[in-house]
Amino acid sequence: MTKTTIPIQEINYTSYIKGNLPIILSAPHGGDINAPEIKTRTSGIFDKDDFTKELTLDIVNEFHKQTNKYPYAVIMNLSRKKIDANRDIFEAIEMDDKNALNAYNSFHKAINNSFDEVKSTFKYGLYFDIHGQSHSHNCLELGYLLTNDKLKLEDKELKNYKEDSSLNSLSSISNKDFLDLLKGENSFGTILCKNAQDSIPSSKIHYANDDKEYFEGAFNTQSYSQIGSPMITAIQCEFPYKSRSTKENRLNCAKAFVNSVIEYYKIHFDIDLKA
Numbered sequence: 001m002t003k004t005t006i007p008i009q010e011i012n013y014t015s016y017i018k019g020n021l022p023i024i025l026s027a028p029h030g031g032d033i034n035a036p037e038i039k040t041r042t043s044g045i046f047d048k049d050d051f052t053k054e055l056t057l058d059i060v061n062e063f064h065k066q067t068n069k070y071p072y073a074v075i076m077n078l079s080r081k082k083i084d085a086n087r088d089i090f091e092a093i094e095m096d097d098k099n100a101l102n103a104y105n106s107f108h109k110a111i112n113n114s115f116d117e118v119k120s121t122f123k124y125g126l127y128f129d130i131h132g133q134s135h136s137h138n139c140l141e142l143g144y145l146l147t148n149d150k151l152k153l154e155d156k157e158l159k160n161y162k163e164d165s166s167l168n169s170l171s172s173i174s175n176k177d178f179l180d181l182l183k184g185e186n187s188f189g190t191i192l193c194k195n196a197q198d199s200i201p202s203s204k205i206h207y208a209n210d211d212k213e214y215f216e217g218a219f220n221t222q223s224y225s226q227i228g229s230p231m232i233t234a235i236q237c238e239f240p241y242k243s244r245s246t247k248e249n250r251l252n253c254a255k256a257f258v259n260s261v262i263e264y265y266k267i268h269f270d271i272d273l274k275a
């Protein structure tokens, strides 16, 4: 068997895979390069999301294995001490740093290019912003721009938040209703649970027990949800540590994730990505 080589372009500390599937992945917090020509940030969060670069590449490979095609993927290789590629420009870098600005723009230009290409080539797309957390529940957190407080609401109240959620795009296309898309049988979380990757929200786990142990989605999910609407739906994916910690765990996680994306795409868009 020949080993496939992922067609990666390196642009100014961003690794870019120009895909040919209607799937876009980004990994803003998995880098560890401390480039001396870029100023170190003095405020914000500096933690690396360990192994999310590796997990993203494993997901890319798994897509190729199953579909013979590649998703789009955009990976930031700089340390979060230098750049936070999931924040607006004012928080992302130190002010007046041209090198940091160039790196930030290269990352977001690659995501924007991917959105343009998916919009012009396909009818529908999905965007996943890939992160990592170490919360005690050990679940994957899916961020649709609704806080854990909202996820706890009774269904009759919760459904009023449809338009605030990044699932609003999908609900305008799919024939499933918003609550089903969020935590019902046809939600991404429930499909992931069936593939042995417990997720919040899902039919199994509607919300996190502790509000501090759930991330609803940040800058990238918010801004690309708007840019993609209504054709491309944005979801923040915060993977638990155990799904990233070893190569074997990452391969299993990548397989569960890709199986779930293929199933989800088929249910809501009636298109088989393997065809």
Ligand SMILES: [Zn+2]
Binding pocket: 029, 049, 086, 130, 131, 132
């Ligand atoms: Zn992160």
